Amino acid sequence: MAPSVVSFLPVLLGIASAQVAQGILGPLIPLLLVEQGVSTSSIGMVASAHSAGFLIGSIFCQRIIPRLGHGRAFVVFAVLAADAILLMALWQSPLGWAVLRAAQGAAYAGLCIIAESWLNARADNASRGRIFALYMIASWGGGMLGPVVLSLVPPSVLLIVGAGMAYATALLPVALVQPASPVANMHARMGLLALLRVSPVGLACGLSAGLANSSFHALTPVYLQNLGHSAASVGLFAVGANLAGLLIQMPAGVLSDRIGRRPVALMSLLSAGAVAVGFLVAGAAPLPVLLVLGAALSGLAAPLYGLGAGLTNDRLDSGDAVAAAGALLIAWSVGATIGPAVAGVAMERFGPAGLFMYLVAIFAGMALFTAWRMMLRGEPPRERRTAFVPAPTPPARLPANTDA
Numbered sequence: 408m409a410p411s412v413v414s415f416l417p418v419l420l421g422i423a424s425a426q427v428a429q430g431i432l433g434p435l436i437p438l439l440l441v442e443q444g445v446s447t448s449s450i451g452m453v454a455s456a457h458s459a460g461f462l463i464g465s466i467f468c469q470r471i472i473p474r475l476g477h478g479r480a481f482v483v484f485a486v487l488a489a490d491a492i493l494l495m496a497l498w499q500s501p502l503g504w505a506v507l508r509a510a511q512g513a514a515y516a517g518l519c520i521i522a523e524s525w526l527n528a529r530a531d532n533a534s535r536g537r538i539f540a541l542y543m544i545a546s547w548g549g550g551m552l553g554p555v556v557l558s559l560v561p562p563s564v565l566l567i568v569g570a571g572m573a574y575a576t577a578l579l580p581v582a583l584v585q586p587a588s589p590v591a592n593m594h595a596r597m598g599l600l601a602l603l604r605v606s607p608v609g610l611a612c613g614l615s616a617g618l619a620n621s622s623f624h625a626l627t628p629v630y631l632q633n634l635g636h637s638a639a640s641v642g643l644f645a646v647g648a649n650l651a652g653l654l655i656q657m658p659a660g661v662l663s664d665r666i667g668r669r670p671v672a673l674m675s676l677l678s679a680g681a682v683a684v685g686f687l688v689a690g691a692a693p694l695p696v697l698l699v700l701g702a703a704l705s706g707l708a709a710p711l712y713g714l715g716a717g718l719t720n721d722r723l724d725s726g727d728a729v730a731a732a733g734a735l736l737i738a739w740s741v742g743a744t745i746g747p748a749v750a751g752v753a754m755e756r757f758g759p760a761g762l763f764m765y766l767v768a769i770f771a772g773m774a775l776f777t778a779w780r781m782m783l784r785g786e787p788p789r790e791r792r793t794a795f796v797p798a799p800t801p802p803a804r805l806p807a808n809t810d811a
């Protein structure tokens with residue numbers, strides 16, 4: 408019997424509230440650092456600190472959750488994230504913000520692990536797709552609400568306080584309703600080298616999603632402000648980019664089911680690289696042109712992580728899916744940790760266009776690697792291809808209790 412939506416609604420409401428905070432902080436922090444005269448390389452380091460914290464949290468939070476239980480652990484991580492964000496309003500320096508963003512990123516990783524494993528435990532095979540579709544709506548919807556707030560309210564430290572309140576609010580549905588917690592199990596993991604042997608292109612897609620998408624979303628606020636655009640324009644740009652990333656997921660998944668993952672991944676990489684070249688050509692174009700280019704690049708690059716997950720699971724038995732998801736998360740986190748820092752240095756050296764020089768290099772390099780692998784090994788039989796599952800943003804297909 409399919410589970411009732413009411414049984415997992417507190418988890419969805421909690422993760423949606425946390426995503427509102429994520430959506431506010433993503434563009435807000437670069438804007439505030441620019442106003443303080445901080446260099447683009449330092450801004451990139453602050454963005455990378457959040458991803459580094461997410462990587463650390465994705466590894467170590469799994470050891471904490473079985474000891475506390477899902478409900479108590481969700482409350483603990485939400486409080487830790489809220490505390491870290493609120494402290495940012497008191498400790499206003501690039502170093503302080505890097506430390507606190509890392510702490511908040513680790514707590515956010517714990518919330519994602521709990522949410523996915525909770526939903527997987529409540530789902531059956533007949534309802535899993537619908538349940539995770541609701542999870543996507545909660546995640547992407549909350550994430551898009553944050554930039555909307557920024558487009559209406561001028562950037563200030565008060566918005567950091569609002570993001571902290573959103574994280575604190577995330578614990579209320581779970582703490583008040585206390586949905587039944589699943590049994591917390593420790594799962595085997597797959598290392599990056601093992602993932603490379605199973606699916607080199609799957610690993611490349613997960614890594615490139617971290618290298619490119621995290622840099623794009625973290626540093627386009629700096630890019631736009633350096634071109635003279637307002638904070639409201641930055642918020643509008645972020646809304647369009649997130650909406651495009653949401654809308655493209657299912658069409659890309661259906662197409663990959665029909666013609667194969669790697670051809671779609673290659674098209675995604677080549678077309679996203681072409682749009683990045685378009686940014687270089689456009690230069691200081693009017694805002695509507697940049698909005699269209701931003702939505703196009705975000706949408707074309709958004710499916711990369713889901714394609715990497717599909718590629719990997721196509722070549723594995725279903726019992727190995729959890730370990731593969733953990734390895735892909737680490738690959739994404741490594742890319743998301745390195746990418747903004749390198750892109751920030753490129754912007755400092757070459758100006759705002761340095762961001763898109765970096766993105767062109769990433770997309771082109773990964774496209775060449777994908778094409779080379781396609782010549783070496785054919786596609787798996789169609790009957791072995793797993794169903795494409797779109798990933799939330801940022802990708803968070805974490806080790807979870809799953810029957811898939």
